[in-house]
Amino acid sequence: MEKxxxxxxxxxxxxxxxxxxxxxxxxxxxxGYQAGGQLMTTTExxxxxxxxxxxxxxxxxxxxxxxxxxxxxxLVDKDVTEVDFRKRPFTVKVGQEVYESQCVIVATGAQAKxxxxxxEKSLMGKGLxxxxxxxxxxxxxxxxxxxGGGDSAMEEANFLTRFAAKVYVIHRRDTLxxxxxxQQRAFDNKKxxxxxxxxxxxxxxxxxxxxVTVENxxxxxxxxxKVTGCFVAVGHKPNTDLFKGQLDCEDNGYLKISNxxxxxxxxxxxxxxxxxxxxxxxxxxxxxxxxxxxxxQHYLETHA
Numbered sequence: 628m629e630k631x632x633x634x635x636x637x638x639x640x641x642x643x644x645x646x647x648x649x650x651x652x653x654x655x656x657x658x659g660y661q662a663g664g665q666l667m668t669t670t671e672x673x674x675x676x677x678x679x680x681x682x683x684x685x686x687x688x689x690x691x692x693x694x695x696x697x698x699x700x701x702l703v704d705k706d707v708t709e710v711d712f713r714k715r716p717f718t719v720k721v722g723q724e725v726y727e728s729q730c731v732i733v734a735t736g737a738q739a740k741x742x743x744x745x746x747e748k749s750l751m752g753k754g755l756x757x758x759x760x761x762x763x764x765x766x767x768x769x770x771x772x773x774x775g776g777g778d779s780a781m782e783e784a785n786f787l788t789r790f791a792a793k794v795y796v797i798h799r800r801d802t803l804x805x806x807x808x809x810q811q812r813a814f815d816n817k818k819x820x821x822x823x824x825x826x827x828x829x830x831x832x833x834x835x836x837x838x839v840t841v842e843n844x845x846x847x848x849x850x851x852x853k854v855t856g857c858f859v860a861v862g863h864k865p866n867t868d869l870f871k872g873q874l875d876c877e878d879n880g881y882l883k884i885s886n887x888x889x890x891x892x893x894x895x896x897x898x899x900x901x902x903x904x905x906x907x908x909x910x911x912x913x914x915x916x917x918x919x920x921x922x923x924q925h926y927l928e929t930h931a
Contacts, residue, residue, distance in 0.1 A: 628727050629655045631923055632719050634707055634869075635734030637664020638909045639899025641691035642916030643732050643923075648698035650924050655728070656695065656702045657721060663688035664736050665900070666909055670752035674761065675909055684752075687909075712873045712892050730894045730927055732919045733874070733882065735866040737900040737907070741859055742774065746830040754836025756858050759783035760908065763858075768792050771856035772839060774827060776800060780860035781809040787858065788818040795852055797822045797841060822852075830857065865901050879904055888919040894930070896922050 631647050633640050636658035647654040666672065669684030678687070696702065709720040716727040739757035741747050747755060756762040759773075763786060772795040773784045780796065781803070787794050796813065801823045803810050813819050822841060828849065829840040838851045865881045867874070875883040875891040882902040884890055890897050898919035899912035 628716060628729070629653075630728065630927060631655070631730045631732065632657065632717075632726060632728040633732045633734060634710075634719065635659070635664070635732075635736055635899065635901070636662040636692070636702065637666065637688070637734065637736045637899060637912060638691065639736070639901075639912040639916035639919070640664075640732070640734035641688070641695050642913040643734060643898055643920040644695035644700040644702075644916075645691075645698060646917050646920035647732075647923060648695060648700040650920070651699075652924065652927065654700050655726060656700055657707050657719065657726075658702045658704050659706050660704060662692070662702075662704055664912075665738070668751050669761070671765070672761070672909070673764065707869060710869055710873070712870070712895055715894075717894070729930070730923050731896070732888075732916075732923055733870065733890070733895065733897045733901060734899045734912075734916060734919070735869070735901045736912075737863045737865040737881075737904075739859065740862045740864060742827055742861075744827065744830055746832075750830050750832060750836050753834065754832060754856050755830065756856065757860070757863075758907070759786050759858050759860075762856070763787050763790050766791050766856040769855045770795070770853060771858065772797055772822075772827075772852060772854045773858045773860055774798075775860035775862075776803045776805060777860070777862070778805045778809050779862070781805040781813045783858055783860045784819050785812055785816055787856075788816055791818065791856070794819050795822050795854065796820070797825050797827060797839075799826050799844060800824065827857070863900070863904070863907070865904070867901060877904070886922075888915060888922050894926055896926075 631654040666684035673681040711718045776798040896919040898915035
């Protein structure tokens with residue numbers, strides 16, 4: 628019987644592990660085969676406090692991991708295959724292994740929706756990004772593009788004009804899905820140029836992004852845009868499939884929480900991007916991991 632199981636090993640899950648391990652709860656972290664979360668596909672991280680010269684994403688997550696291990700957290704680098712939160716003790720299955728726990732923190736994160744192009748894997752973090760706040764400052768005085776037509780895309784495009792010389796907004800339709808106020812802000816921004824009825828069919832560049840090939844969906848004409856950055860803002864998908872039918876979700880699919888990190892089941896907490904669809908930053912995920920650990924600690928102490 629485990630006191631606490633943490634599902635996920637990004638900034639939220641490992642921060643929760645650090646705090647709960649220091650409180651002597653000896654947490655079991657089911658880290659996953661691809662441990663570390665979205666930062667494992669990020670190159671330079673400049674906005675995480677404490678690293679004045681920046682740090683590579685995988686290196687940062689290794690620091691998190693070693694700190695959690697130092698205080699006594701135990702990590703299993705496999706994927707959770709099934710959970711049962713409908714009865715106590717809670718059960719978490721990892722293949723043939725079955726773990727039981729009095730308390731669980733869900734920190735499975737989210738994944739950005741991409742374009743489905745073969746070049747995405749090699750160019751991610753090398754000009755291709757899903758986070759303007761994280762990477763915008765790398766593109767000062769350069770021409771870049773944003774893909775999408777919703778509020779997030781318009782917000783990112785406007786934000787990126789603080790750094791970039793020009794921002795193309797590439798959208799599949801001739802009208803935007805964004806709210807009227809967000810549309811108007813983008814239309815009024817002289818650094819933004821819209822590329823309507825179009826989609827990207829190829830990302831070009833060897834060591835880094837050099838251009839994108841855009842196809843007009845109406846006349847099928849293609850052209851290359853010489854951009855060094857491409858920000859994909861077509862949404863995120865929270866990793867909640869494991870918990871459907873047991874944990875309540877918001878209309879957008881993210882886990883529903885109340886009183887900071889509590890889910891609808893007493894003793895199950897949530898932290899990070901799996902329940903945070905507003906900020907989606909490593910530092911806010913880490914903060915939520917701390918909160919979830921403290922909430923779990925209080926729960927365990929009062930339900931002993």
